[in-house]
Every structure is written in C-alpha cells, then in structure tokens.
Amino acid sequence: MSRLFRGVFIVWTVLRFGLDELVLSSFSKPWIRTLTRVVSVGRDLRSPRGARLREALESLGPIFVKFGQVMSTRRDLLPLDIANELARLQDRVPPFDSDVAIAIIEKAFGRPITQIFGSFERQPVASASIAQVHFATLPGGREVAVKVLRPNMLAAIEKDLALMHMMAGWVEGLSADGKRLKPREVIGEFDKYLHDELDLLREAANAAQLRRNMQNLNLVLIPEIVWDFCMPDVMVMQRMKGVPISQVERLRDAGVDMKKLARDGVTLFFTQVFRDGFFHADMHPGNIQVSLEPATFGRYISLDFGIVGTLTEVDKEYLAQNFSAFFQRDYKRVAELHIESGWVPADTRVDELEAAIRACCEPYFDRPLKEISLGMVLMRLFQTSRRFHVEIQPQLVLLQKTLLNIEGLGRELDPELDLWSTAKPFLETWMLEQVGPEKLLEQLKAEAPTYAKLLPGLPRLLQQYLKNQSGGNRRELQELLQEQKRTNRLLQSLIYGGLGFALGLLAMQLVLRIRVF
Numbered sequence: 211m212s213r214l215f216r217g218v219f220i221v222w223t224v225l226r227f228g229l230d231e232l233v234l235s236s237f238s239k240p241w242i243r244t245l246t247r248v249v250s251v252g253r254d255l256r257s258p259r260g261a262r263l264r265e266a267l268e269s270l271g272p273i274f275v276k277f278g279q280v281m282s283t284r285r286d287l288l289p290l291d292i293a294n295e296l297a298r299l300q301d302r303v304p305p306f307d308s309d310v311a312i313a314i315i316e317k318a319f320g321r322p323i324t325q326i327f328g329s330f331e332r333q334p335v336a337s338a339s340i341a342q343v344h345f346a347t348l349p350g351g352r353e354v355a356v357k358v359l360r361p362n363m364l365a366a367i368e369k370d371l372a373l374m375h376m377m378a379g380w381v382e383g384l385s386a387d388g389k390r391l392k393p394r395e396v397i398g399e400f401d402k403y404l405h406d407e408l409d410l411l412r413e414a415a416n417a418a419q420l421r422r423n424m425q426n427l428n429l430v431l432i433p434e435i436v437w438d439f440c441m442p443d444v445m446v447m448q449r450m451k452g453v454p455i456s457q458v459e460r461l462r463d464a465g466v467d468m469k470k471l472a473r474d475g476v477t478l479f480f481t482q483v484f485r486d487g488f489f490h491a492d493m494h495p496g497n498i499q500v501s502l503e504p505a506t507f508g509r510y511i512s513l514d515f516g517i518v519g520t521l522t523e524v525d526k527e528y529l530a531q532n533f534s535a536f537f538q539r540d541y542k543r544v545a546e547l548h549i550e551s552g553w554v555p556a557d558t559r560v561d562e563l564e565a566a567i568r569a570c571c572e573p574y575f576d577r578p579l580k581e582i583s584l585g586m587v588l589m590r591l592f593q594t595s596r597r598f599h600v601e602i603q604p605q606l607v608l609l610q611k612t613l614l615n616i617e618g619l620g621r622e623l624d625p626e627l628d629l630w631s632t633a634k635p636f637l638e639t640w641m642l643e644q645v646g647p648e649k650l651l652e653q654l655k656a657e658a659p660t661y662a663k664l665l666p667g668l669p670r671l672l673q674q675y676l677k678n679q680s681g682g683n684r685r686e687l688q689e690l691l692q693e694q695k696r697t698n699r700l701l702q703s704l705i706y707g708g709l710g711f712a713l714g715l716l717a718m719q720l721v722l723r724i725r726v727f
C-alpha cells in the first residue's frame with residue numbers, strides 16, 4: 211500500500227513541477243497528453259526546466275537527489291542546461307539521531323558502545339544521504355572515524371528503485387524521446403551503484419586497495435581500515451586530520467605549494483588510471499583534504515571510497531591511444547581505433563567517422579594546449595561515438611567525469627596548470643611498457659599456468675576430436691597436431707639448450723673463482 215502512495219506522490223510531483231513537458235511532446239499516445247493537461251491545470255511553469263527538475267528531485271527525497279547527482283555526470287545523455295542544474299543538487303539531509311547511530315553500532319557488534327570504543331562523539335562530524343560519520347577512539351586510544359549507514363536504507367532504496375524501474379519501463383514504452391535516454395539501462399546502473407554504496411565492507415575494501423596502490427607514491431594519505439571493527443553497515447578507519455581543499459587561502463597561508471598540489475593531483479589520477487586501472491571516482495572537493503602535519507605536509511588526504519572505477523587493459527589502451535592520436539590531431543587514427551576495437555559496426559565508413567571526430571575535436575585546438583580540457587574532449591568523443599552506435603562502457607563515463615573533477619580542482623589550485631604536459635609522460639611510459647620485453651614476459655608468466663594445464667591434455671583432446679571429424683577439418687587438425695609436435699621439439703631444445711648454457715656459465719664461474727682464490 212505504501213508503495214502505491216509513494217507512486218502516486220511521484221506522479222503528482224512530476225505533474226506539479228511540469229516534468230511531463232520534458233518528454234510529453236514525444237509521447238505517442240494522445241490520451242496521455244490530454245490526461246496530463248487536465249490533471250495539471252493552473253501550475254506555475256515559469257522557472258527553467260532544469261530548475262524544476264532539480265526542485266522535484268529534492269522534494270522526492272535523498273534517493274532521488276542521489277539519482278540526480280549521478281545523472282548530472284551523464285552529459286553524454288542529457289542536454290547541458292539540465293545536467294548543469296542537476297550538478298547543483300546537494301545532499302541537504304539533517305543528521306539522524308545519535309541514539310539511532312549508537313543503536314545500529316551496538317546491534318552490529320552485539321555489545322554496548324562503551325565496550326566497543328574507548329570514547330564515542332555523539333555529535334556527528336558529517337552527515338549525507340547514505341551515511342554519517344562520528345569520531346571515536348579505540349580501547350587502546352587510537353583515534354578513528356566511524357561511518358554508520360542511515361537506518362532502513364535498504365528498504366527505502368528497494369521501494370524507490372522498484373518504482374523507478376517501473377517508470378523507466380513506462381517512459382521507454384510510451385515515449386519516442388524516452389527511448390533515446392535508455393531509461394531502463396540508466397536505472398539498472400543506478401540500482402547497482404546504490405547497492406554498492408550500501409555495503410560499507412565493500413567501501414572499506416576499496417580504501418584498503420587504494421591505500422596499498424598509493425603507498426610508495428608519497429603524494430596521498432588514505433585512512434587505514436580497522437578491519438576488526440568493520441561490518442556491512444559500520445566502517446571504522448583511521449581518523450585523518452587535514453584542511454579541506456576548498457579552503458585555498460588557509461592552505462596558501464600555511465605555506466602549501468599550490469602549483470605542486472595541482473600537479474600532484476594529476477599525477478595521482480593518471481597513476482591510478484594507467485598504472486593500476488583502479489581509480490577513486492568520487493573526487494569532489496568534499497572528499498579531498500590536505501595534510502598540514504609536519505611529517506606529511508602538503509600531501510593530499512583522500513576520503514570516501516564508495517565509488518571506484520576499474521579499467522581493463524583494453525580500456526587503458528583505448529584511452530592512451532585516443533589521447534595520443536588526439537594531441538597529434540590524427541583524427542583518422544582516432545576513427546580507425548574505434549573501428550579496430552570493433553566498437554563501431556564494421557561497415558562504418560572511416561572517412562565519415564573521421565569527419566565527425568574532427569568536427570568535435572578541432573575547435574579545442576583554437577586555444578593554448580594548457581587550456582584544453584581532456585574531460586571535455588573525452589565527453590565530446592563519447593557523444594560523437596554514440597551517433598555511430600558505439601556503446602560507451604560505464605567505467606569510461608566514470609573516468610571522464612572524474613577527469614573533469616580533477617581538471618576543475620587542478621585549475622582552481624593553479625590556473626596555469628598544463629594538464630597535458632603533466633599527463634603526457636604517463637601515457638608515453640605506459641605505451642612503451644605495453645610493447646616492451648617486460649610486458650611480454652609478464653604476459654607469458656600470467657598465461658603459463660593455463661598452458662601448463664592445457665598442453666599435456668591437448669594431444670588427447672585433439673585425437674578425440676579427430677575421431678569424430680572428417681574432411682577439411684580433419685586435415686586442418688592433423689596439421690595442427692604436427693605443428694604442436696614441432697613446437698614441443700622446439701621448446702625441448704630451448705629448455706635443454708638453456709640448461710646447458712646455464713650449466714656452462716656456472717662451471718666457468720667456478721673455474722674463475724677457484725683461480726682467484
């Protein structure tokens with residue numbers, strides 16, 4: 211029943227804020243248009259459509275606000291005015307009662323709060339739509355931050371998501387424009403995103419992985435997770451002490467080198483993307499601080515690991531090659547890359563794709579290189595690719611959004627920051643590594659266990675297969691078998707040869723040593 215009320219409330223909100231107008235013209239069924247006009251007589255539609263959408267989402271509550279925030283990054287799908295308005299959405303949710311937070315912690319640990327922590331600050335330091343954070347100390351005195359999920363989040367989310375899925379189905383079925391926005395797919399992604407954010411163990415694991423990856427870089431501090439105190443709805447981590455990155459004046463007065471900080475931000479991001487293929491994807495200023503402690507002065511402090519992006523080798527290669535080709539203005543190469551990767555239909559004409567990419571990228575070269583926004587270039591590239599039916603992978607969209615954040619942050623700290631020259635060495639090193647002997651060895655090592663298992667059984671499998679085959683296939687397979695025998699012989703001679711060579715060297719060393727002594 212409550213779901214029915216919620217559904218009615220959502221439809222009423224859609225009508226009250228005139229959101230039906232956004233897609234109404236494309237609704238194919240005339241009765242829907244007539245019905246909405248009758249129901250919504252006398253409403254005030256003077257504010258711009260983006261503002262109305264933002265207000266509607268705010269009145270629908272935190273889950274819809276989160277949805278708007280996530281959608282604001284989909285500039286490849288939404289018109290600019292709407293995306294800009296959605297980017298203004300903020301979690302303005304009051305903190306929940308500390309007694310409730312304490313009850314959640316006590317339930318998770320099965321004992322009173324006084325037996326869990328040495329001390330616990332009732333007043334939260336921060337509170338957002340999904341969770342809130344309290345400071346505490348462990349029994350040994352270690353200072354920690356405790357993140358607690360809002361109560362009953364799962365039930366509230368499931369209810370709203372079910373309605374969102376239903377509405378997405380309606381929009382997709384009834385509106386021509388609606389189909390283009392792929393509502394069902396978008397809600398599906400949002401569903402996964404929300405469920406990921408609801409599992410604090412997952413967030414803790416992301417933090418631990420990132421901390422390990424960033425350890426030797428000495429550019430960023432990531433809180434250590436106190437695993438013994440982590441549960442799906444409670445996360446306990448080292449308490450960090452820094453100044454929010456937004457307080458630029460304070461950082462400058464304290465003597466922080468802003469130019470270095472801006473460069474470090476880019477270095478961090480590109481290391482995470484190209485070296486590790488694992489990046490923090492929620493880089494808004496609220497999650498970034500700077501340490502002023504003497505031992506770690508001027509280092510970033512990174513918080514909130516609910517959203518991370520992972521990239522495969524193929525994704526990395528796509529990015530590196532596209533960036534390089536773009537900066538050489540080699541649009542033909544960019545087009546070829548899209549076709550080679552099989553992402554655009556094989557019958558796409560390279561010249562057409564090249565022309566579209568040129569039209570999207572060339573305007574950027576009107577300005578100095580340091581003013582070019584890689585995030586914007588990537589976004590335009592994705593938009594162009596969509597016209598050619600390329601499905602852009604969600605992790606690449608996440609990366610493009612993060613890149614925009616990093617650029618914004620970097621230029622805020624140092625308006626002279628030349629993002630490309632800071633990023634270029636990463637791409638060059640990475641691309642060199644991809645073709646170098648070390649990479650080959652690494653790939654061989656990675657594949658070795660598979661081959662070790664596969665090779666001994668291969669002749670038997672082939673022979674079995676041959677028995678059931680005839681004609682051309684049979685011949686091909688016999689050739690394959692011969693080839694395999696030849697390869698085996700070659701491998702054997704290599705191994706024996708190598709062993710012989712190594713023994714020879716050893717013998718020589720021994721002889722030399724004996725002579726020296």
Ligand SMILES: Nc1ncnc2c1ncn2[C@@H]1O[C@H](COP(=O)(O)OP(=O)(O)OP(=O)(O)O)[C@@H](O)[C@H]1O
Binds near residue numbers: 335341343355433450
């Ligand atoms: N380890 C920590 N040490 C010190 N302060 C922390 C720590 N973790 C979180 N905080 C504080 O709590 C705030 C909110 O944390 P976090 O961003 O992780 O929560 P959130 O609920 O995911 O918020 P949002 O979704 O709005 O980013 C941070 O901005 C910071 O002020």
